[in-house]
Amino acid sequence: MKTLSDEDLMHEVSRGNLDTMSFLFERYHMRVFNFLYKMCGDRDLSEDLTQDVFYKVIKYKDSYNGGKFSSWVYTIARNGLSNYYRTRKEDNSKLEEVMYKLGEEYIEEESGEEIAHLHRMINKLKPNDKELLVLNKLQGIRYEELAEITGNTAGAVKVKVHRAVKKLKEFYFQKI
Template sequence: MTDEHIMQKVAEGNVAMLQILFERYHKQIYIFLYKMSGDKMLSEDLTQEVFYRLIKYKSSYNFDKKFVTWIYTIARNNLNTHYQRQKENHLALEGFEHKLVEPQASKNEEYSHLMNVLNRMEASDRELLILNRFQEIKYAEMAEILGSTTGAVKTKVCRALKKLKTLYLQKV
């Protein structure tokens, strides 16, 4: 059964079918969020939240669209909302001058060379590479997730890979 078919059943009220989609997607959504944030606890919470949202907004699922683009859109929104809230709290608590602190810029010995290089890149480039390389999302689906066109995404991924290549080969 395709993801779209199952999600249609869920939207029609067969909520238990969501178990199948959970088994198919929870690992890769968790890994996406973990690679983006580098925070295990946060990734677990946000992954949980993604599936809660699937339940809550099941009837708003558009059957013409691929399920995979929908679930990644939700995951991205969750992560962005989290960062926005964190930023607001940060501002309120500690004042304006701290907001440029980039916690992920430092090198972590636990990570592979690739992950350390990735973490040094801009979030938008990092996201393109994680989606395209780790999650193996197709260009057309990425375009839907990112609200862009297939051609533009293809070009951006190529550029990001070239940037990564330069950084990666600098120190091997």
């Protein structure tokens, strides 16, 4: 079972073989957690949302249409984070700022002033640009998969990532 592709494992899950879900969980739970943590900066929230992602994978196993599993699971994660903030009753006025800031705790875990500076500059990006950079450059998601996740074409995603990198460079090398 360990040698099966993600898509084959998900087909087994959708057929009712829920034991194969453990292999997908092992492959993806840290990736999903890291993505969510880099997007919201809240470890507890990221853990809860990661758990919810895999609950939804099982719950909506019948809706899996055979596409790239990683695209599907990251779409569930993005939507879960977005829904969390949209439905919160607390101060939603700072939704974008909170949702897309890297947590102080994360910055402190990294070593060096340059890394901290880079994270601060990533925080200056627009939320969509930050999300693309986190998924592409930090999570290693290819343009084709990002296109599936975001509902764009691969060419459009490539251009958006290039522009986000260019904007990040401008911020990073800006004199303070």
